Amino acid sequence: MPDSIIKLEDVWKIYLLDKVELTALKGVSLEINPGDFVTVMGPSGSGKSTLLNMIGALDFPTKGKLFLNGKDVSLLSENELALLRGKTIGFIFQEFNLLPNLNALQNVMLPMIFQGVPEKERVEKAKRLLVSVGLEGRIMHQPAELSGGERQRVAIARSFANDPEMVIADEPTGNLDSKTGKMIMEILEKFHSEKKKTIVVVTHDPNIAGYSEKIVNIKDGEVVVNHHQASEILWQK
Secondary structure, three states: OOOOOEEEEEEEEEEEEOOEEEEEEEEEEEEEOOOOEEEEEOOOOOOHHHHHHHHOOOOOOOEEEEEEOOEEHHHOOHHHHHHHHHHHEEEEOOOOOOOOOOOHHHHHHHHHHHOOOOHHHHHHHHHHHHHHOOOOOOOOOOHHHOOHHHHHHHHHHHHOOOOOOEEEEEOOOOOOOHHHHHHHHHHHHHHHHHHOOEEEEEEOOOOHHHHOOEEEEEEOOEEEEEEOOHHHOOOOO
16 A cells, blocks of 8 residues: 555646746645645645646646556556546535536435446435535535535535545635635544545635645745644745
């Protein structure tokens, strides 16, 4: 079993826009290990989104190496990578990304379909997850019938559907008021502490960093500080 879930070795990401090279990541090296709670912070345009795509194995480096559970992603076929990623990583998005024509239960069941989980097991597990995020009374509601905070809780339940080792949350409190945002972070903290899940939160909100054990600051495509104790951090704008 590899030590790290995700490992970036001297990763560069260069995009070509109208024949102009745009360097989004510059030689980033980073490891995320089982049980970590990591916050990735940085201003807009810092390379946060590109780094998120690398951590989630959603994109490939232009230069450097990216390993998912010890496997070099460049050596995997699209199908192999999709299956490995689907089992290893869950995603939570700022915009929730729920399917509007499906109810909460069906939205949470969806990732399990792609992993071939039998229907009875899908239903039981989805119900359990929705109960665990406090939505036992909203299981059959469609997204339009739910508040923003409730929709994000459905998204959290969905991200844990395949029992992933790691969940990546991209600005998970960005569209929520501070009270609801705090509740969302407490749910993630609970999954981390009770179920020993690895959590990576990408945010520009310094308040979120207080929940994590490691902070990665990124600026102009480079990791400028890699703190290990969130409690010691003073966020500097």
